Amino acid sequence: MPSSIPQDIWIHYEGEKYKTNDFIFHFQQNKNEHIQAIIEFIENWNSNSDYIIQKTSGSTGKPKKIKIQKNQIKASALATLKTLNIEKGDHALLSINPVFIGGKMMIARAILGGLDLHIAPIIANPIKYFKTETAIDFFSFVPYQMEKIIDESPEKINFLEQSKVIILGGAPVSEVLAQKIKSHFNQTKVYSTYGMTETVSHVALKLINSKKKEYFNALSGVSFSVDKRNCLSINAPKISGQTSLITNDVVELISSTQFNWLGRYDFVINSGGIKIHPEIIEKEISTLFAEFNIKNRFFVFGLPHEKFGESLNLMLEGEGDIKKIKELLKLNLKAFYVPKKIFLNQQFIETENGKINRVKTIESI
Incomplete structure (x- = not known):
């Protein structure tokens, strides 16, 4: 069954805003690969298909194409929105590559949560030239982008600090970047995420700019255990589509909803x-x-x-x-x-x- 798109969804791009169908009409011939990936995802989401095809990142093995059910995407998006207290009418920024699951999920969260979606340049420093009169409530970056913003555009930190939350995914956050975040961000919460394509982006969040020791905490409806190698097992059937997803990530299990990530078993x-x-x-x-x-x-x-x-x-x-x-x-x-x-x-x-x-x-x- 097609997945309905709320009528109050606005997409903001290059100083203009469009209803979803108008955005597709205006930019369907646009040659920007990121714009085309956004349009393709929205059209796929609104089609009769029950799933999308997504390529894994290939960071720990050969990239492969997998089927992700739309109900998994919905479960993941709603769990994130609930955990982070993102509400209908809030504004989110898409600044990571929508070819990959992290970018697609920002679009899905906007669709399912009734958020205004702003599109920034998908570059190393996505907010260097990004302009808007509207405060953004929800940011998502890869760690490299966050580091570039802090180093190259310190004048933009106040803009980020007006948000509810910033999440960082796609790669681990280095100790150096974590210290920079702690030094510069006092108002908004900045989280490192844990997840993979198979878990439809993240299943756990770790608060970076905290004064106490923090661990990865499960999203709503997710729990964890470990196998005999001390590798993490994820219990999130609605999101992963599996009763238990065993990873190669070695962890220190704090509780059924908390863990400390140590590294890859295969490394x-x-x-x-x-x-x-x-x-x-x-x-x-x-x-x-x-x-x-x-x-x-x-x-x-x-x-x-x-x-x-x-x-x-x-x-x-x-x-x-x-x-x-x-x-x-x-x-x-x-x-x-x-x-x-x-x-x-x-x-x-x-x-x-x-x-x-x-x-x-x-x-x-």
Whole structure:
């Protein structure tokens, strides 16, 4: 059955506002791929089909196309709106790629929640040139965009602070970015999200700009458990379409609705019997690099080692003084956290939605 679109939905674009059908009519010949993706999603949503086809991001495996039922999208959108107290008539900004599930869900939330949807340029700093006389209640960015806004457009922070909430998804929030958020945002709540394409975007939120230790908290109607590997199992059948969705994310389970994310099981490095989560070390290295003004992108990874089984290594993008960096890490990290080797790679290989493809980047050298 087609999914109805409330008559009071307005789409704001380039200084004008349109009812949904008028927007499609005006821009159906527009060659902007993001505008076409918005139109395609709205038309699919309003069609007789019970599902959409969505490609996964490919950040932890080969991208694949999956069917997502419209009732899953509805359940996810309504859970987010309820959890974040976003109400009919509020204004939301679409500033992430609508080709991927995160962007599609902002459109779905507007449709199902009766929100005004504003479309910003889908670029690294989406609000640099974005203008509106209306306060935006609900923002969604990828962490890289948030960092760009804080670094390049500090004058826009007050505009963001007028909102109810900002969510960050698509990639983990680094410790450096978290500190910047805590320093600049006092009014609006800024959340890191946890989820994947298979869970129709996020199923848990973690408050970043808090004065106390925070964990990921389940959306309304979602609960968690762990398997024997301590990997997260998600119980959200209305959203995921499965009774239990087992992930490869290693967590510390706090309760059935709370967890602390540690890293990917498939990235764990077993060096001499010590299990090392790259993501934990990367947080420490990120803080060090920020302190010493080292701006290279990086990640740590394991390689086979005759004596220890696996060794810990560091991959840097671009140019760098390997000797100086290794000395810095030796002085500031625990001995078994110091990379055995540092590799330079001129340019990391990325997935379609801009995440670092670790496997292919490692293979490239």
